[in-house]
Amino acid sequence: xSDPTWEPKILAFLCNWCSYAGADxxxxxxxxxxxxxxxxxxxxxxxxxxxxxLRALQQGLDGVLVSGCHPGDCHYLTGNYFARRRFLVLKxxxxxxxxxxxxxxxxxxxxxxxxxxxxxxxEVTEKVRELGPATRMVKxxxxxxxxxxxxxxGAADAD
Amino acid sequence: MPTEQVNLNEIAxxxxxxxxxxxxxxxxxxxxxxxxxxxxxxxxQDADTLVFNRFxxxxxxxxxxxxxxxxxxxxxxGCDERSVIGLIQEKQLDRQKLVLIGAPCAGIxxxxxxxxxxxxxxxxxxxVMYAGCAACAVRNPRFADYLIGAPVPQPEAPEFSDxxxxxxxxxxxxxxxxxxxxxxxxxxxxxxxxxxPACYCNVCFxxxxxxxxxxxxxxxxxxxxxxxxxxxxxxxxxxxxxxCARACPVNVDLRxxxxxxxxxxxxxxxxxxxxxxxxxxxxxxxxxxDKNEFIK
Numbered sequence: 001x002s003d004p005t006w007e008p009k010i011l012a013f014l015c016n017w018c019s020y021a022g023a024d025x026x027x028x029x030x031x032x033x034x035x036x037x038x039x040x041x042x043x044x045x046x047x048x049x050x051x052x053x054l055r056a057l058q059q060g061l062d063g064v065l066v067s068g069c070h071p072g073d074c075h076y077l078t079g080n081y082f083a084r085r086r087f088l089v090l091k092x093x094x095x096x097x098x099x100x101x102x103x104x105x106x107x108x109x110x111x112x113x114x115x116x117x118x119x120x121x122x123e124v125t126e127k128v129r130e131l132g133p134a135t136r137m138v139k140x141x142x143x144x145x146x147x148x149x150x151x152x153x154g155a156a157d158a159d
Numbered sequence: 160m161p162t163e164q165v166n167l168n169e170i171a172x173x174x175x176x177x178x179x180x181x182x183x184x185x186x187x188x189x190x191x192x193x194x195x196x197x198x199x200x201x202x203x204q205d206a207d208t209l210v211f212n213r214f215x216x217x218x219x220x221x222x223x224x225x226x227x228x229x230x231x232x233x234x235x236x237g238c239d240e241r242s243v244i245g246l247i248q249e250k251q252l253d254r255q256k257l258v259l260i261g262a263p264c265a266g267i268x269x270x271x272x273x274x275x276x277x278x279x280x281x282x283x284x285x286x287v288m289y290a291g292c293a294a295c296a297v298r299n300p301r302f303a304d305y306l307i308g309a310p311v312p313q314p315e316a317p318e319f320s321d322x323x324x325x326x327x328x329x330x331x332x333x334x335x336x337x338x339x340x341x342x343x344x345x346x347x348x349x350x351x352x353x354x355x356p357a358c359y360c361n362v363c364f365x366x367x368x369x370x371x372x373x374x375x376x377x378x379x380x381x382x383x384x385x386x387x388x389x390x391x392x393x394x395x396x397x398x399x400x401x402x403c404a405r406a407c408p409v410n411v412d413l414r415x416x417x418x419x420x421x422x423x424x425x426x427x428x429x430x431x432x433x434x435x436x437x438x439x440x441x442x443x444x445x446x447x448x449d450k451n452e453f454i455k
């Protein structure tokens with residue numbers, strides 16, 4: 001019953017100063033990486049409220065990646081240290097509640113690590129692909145009835 | 160210095176009569192047998208209505224938020240006292256304006272375990288105690304100004320819920336089954352938040368409409384969002400008083416999740432909420448060598 005055309009949809013929060021620039025470097029260096037991430041640029045990994053991540057899971061994103069500056073490199077000096085504590089608690093809590101390990105991942109990618117950014121995205125995408133489409137904590141009422149879904153798909157194909 | 164041991168009614172009368180406090184928050188007998196309800200005594204003549212027994216389950220510290228301008232005396236059990244210390248740490252309470260009347264407590268009766276025909280306290284044994292009370296590590300208040308009884312013995316018991324330990328050992332699928340089963344029960348009445356002394360935001364994320372963080376449908380994912388966020392907000396702040404679990408009308412197993420959170424905070428940040436008034440709350444600080452392995 002699994003959909004062969006399914007591709008993981010991953011939300012990536014990238015900090016403006018390091019990881020976003022790292023993603024940019026990966027791009028200008030023409031490094032290939034999977035097109036499964038949707039990027040949200042944030043000023044700092046410390047800006048990422050754990051509620052953003054829970055909300056993403058609820059809305060049916062298959063994975064969430066949060067990436068920021070390496071410890072010690074934060075543009076705001078300490079933002080990523082606070083974020084690290086928060087993410088640790090979140091990760092452990094989610095796993096304790098039975099959300100699959102790997103749905104929510106974290107990384108430090110600096111502006112000069114274009115290759116690392118591509119590697120991280122590849123790794124995260126593969127892990128999420130292995131886990132399959134998100135089902136846990138996904139809000140069911142947001143799913144369309146199958147016939148409406150089919151109709152919409154038909155309309156999209158007609159275009 | 161040993162804390163002065165006094166009679167509850169006498170000390171309440173004295174504090175009100177000499178003007179030390181404006182109000183004494185304590186417990187009085189409820190309208191049914193085997194029930195105690197919160198009481199707010201302002202007149203020294205009413206001091207005799209105060210009682211302390213095995214039915215005084217409410218955490219009265221939650222009321223202190225409403226009496227910030229007043230001088231208050233409050234009856235605290237060992238667990239409640241931890242909430243006070245937590246709030247002092249967060250600069251929500253002024254210890255100088257507060258008189259703590261400590262009540263050594265050997266455990267509170269869980270009304271759900273009491274046989275229906277029971278009307279006398281004496282007939283109830285230790286087996287009708289709340290599970291959290293049986294594992295209580297703070298039976299005797301340590302920072303109180305007065306004690307209203309002799310300290311009670313502190314039995315050895317596992318510090319955290321057994322279910323927490325059991326769930327840690329099983330597969331992710333099993334944990335998910337347990338979590339979703341509990342969350343399906345939740346009717347989002349927010350009683351757990353309302354009775355929590357640590358939940359005092361003027362606008363809770365559940366009520367915020369800009370941004371609108373969560374919707375309140377019967378979908379269990381909304382309950383999950385609520386409880387997970389509440390847990391995250393209580394990181395390093397939950398003292399494990401158990402008020403939320405007692406207030407829950409549908410018996411969601413909140414204790415297991417609170418205990419897991421407290422255990423995490425203890426293991427990872429070496430911090431326990433409500434024990435040391437001088438300690439720095441873990442989410443307001445960091446160390447260079449915090450755990451980093453989970454980050455790529």
